[in-house]
Amino acid sequence: MILHSVSQSKEFPLALDPIAESAKRGAPSLGRQQDPLTGRLSGFPWWLVAIILILIWGAYFVLTTTDYREAFDFIIRGVQVTVETTIYAYVIALVIGLVMGLGRVSRNLIFRNSARFYVEVVRGIPILVLIFYVAFVASVDAARAVGLDPRGIPMQARAVAALAITYGAFLAEIFRAGIQSIGRGQMEAARSLGMSYGQAMRYIILPQAVRNVLPALGNDFISMLKDSSLISVLAVRDITQVARLHAGSTFRFREAYTVLALLYLSMTLVLSSLLQWVERRLHVSQK
């Protein structure tokens, strides 16, 4: 590395006057580096600018065009259902994922195999099929088993259950990877101090594991927000379903689906910048 930069600075006089050049920049330079302006321009998030321009362009249409405004006013009413469904389903999926993730690394034969069985079954079935199955078969059976009228269960609850069961399997694998990313020495140190397996998990392994997989957990939250559009097949009035209704009744397909796409885009954009901020804060506090 040092040799490399020396050889570079030897080439220096051929290209530039090093003294004048470094005086101009106020700092010594090591050869053919980009000048600061070029560096800043190439590191600038142009993609973000493009997305924001698209959102502004959409907002402009909504504000100035009747058809777009009508579509927007209609579809925005589905945001609450989309957000609610996603949050409920994600919280339940976190609990399922944590339990099943612990099962995946458990030494208990039954627990470990049950967790593996669940994960493999769920991952082997398309989400859309799982949603139909949970909504029209499993939840009906479950309701009958506890003596309830299946028709009394709202579709949104069935949708939440379906998404939670699907994502529980994904999150289980994330938790498993997180737990396995912690070296064996941590568990041994905890056990050698007299902690039980459970105490070691709770106080030593999981706090570190969760911190390691936080980005992955965040990504799956965004994925779930997008996959919540699938529950429109249950006629739950999330933004996708509401947009379909609007398009179907007005034949304004372009307006309805443009507004729909931009709504998802702005929600995921807000979420991912939120995630980045959390990650950066964690990274700082770790140091």
Add this chain to the structure above:
Amino acid sequence: MSAKNNPIIEIKNLYKYFGAVEALRGVDLTVEAGKVIVVVGPSGSGKSTLLRCINHLEVETAGEVWVDGQRLNEKNKNINEIRAEIGMVFQLFNLFPHLTALGNIILAQRVVRNRSIAEARQIGLRQLERVGISEKADVFPGQLSGGQQQRVAIARALAMDPKIMLFDEPTSALDPEMIKEVLDVMLALAKEGMTMVVVTHEMGFARAAADRVIFMDYGLIVEEDTPEELFNQPKHERTKLFLSQILQH
């Protein structure tokens, strides 16, 4: 110590296989309370495995391990209580990186010994002082040097008031200039009468602190004697060979 004939660790005919690898092939060892035992031997001789069997981090294939009058086995539900009496110091420190130095020392006192925060904190600070780094109480392990980390690890084990301390090559991962600060702490501990089983390559420590030195090879105890006898007049050929290889450096 009056407990001269009071064995606190008794190992009887211990076997440990890892698959086809025979790490221990019939080891007998008795350690009286207050004694310092140093275990030496070439790598792969079973030293660490023997140590890890004493607090059941490794489960024996055959044989018996008795600690403080209690037999360790799989069905032993109070294994956690027994482990709390046995401090262990690892080669790679194994501090909890998400907790401060003091946090490392407080946690097990709270959840295993059920001490109050105030008490655990007080004991933790006292132990940090004992290993000479009380000023690092609120620092995270990542910001400590290897020697400092290992001393925190020793303080963490001592805070549980263990009857036995096990050291698994505690200085092997340290830079040379940090070895002394850790050995000094261990020497002081030995002088205070702590029962210690130490796996190490530090022959100086063995000479200064050990009541007995055990030479292991191929999963067996080859020779067991006072440090003077074992280092100066080894009786076994393999011991001689091993010592000559070490002392050549």
